Amino acid sequence: MFAHIGEDYVINSAELLVILNWDSFILSEDNRKILENLKLQDRIVVINDEIKKSIIILEIDGRMYGIISPVSSGTIAKRLLNFNLYIDNYLDQD
Template sequence: MFLHLGENVVVPIKDVIGIFDINATMFSSDTSQFLRLAEEDGFIEKITNDPPKSFVIAEVDKKSKIYLSPISSTTLTKRTDINYSLSEK
């Protein structure tokens, strides 16, 4: 299966490492520094000129790539059809 990140960008779900809410993570100086360094090194792909709502880390051709997506992390996670639960049943 594939995950549609916005515009015409899709990645195989098996290659997705993580989906993150950009607003929630920007309060962390470590995350801000990580994204800044990744951009300097050319690992970031901006999908659209719209402000990003999330970023997705994926493995593409055995290299990590970060996609800035205009779609919320909640919506992207729902599209993966993977149920993550912090509580045990």
């Protein structure tokens, strides 16, 4: 499954670890350390510097990556679910 997460970015759910609300995520000291490590390793993408609504953590080839998105975590989750329902319904039409 795939989901559009803002601007020209799409994620593959097979690589998805977690989608979190940005405001809740950034409150934790441990999360800020994770974010700093991702920045140091150049494994973080900020889609829009002005609008930060969610952070998506992915695992690609055994490495953790983060994407800070202007789209809310709830909207991204709905997009993933809706895509899955669409595919299931499409495949059932045979």
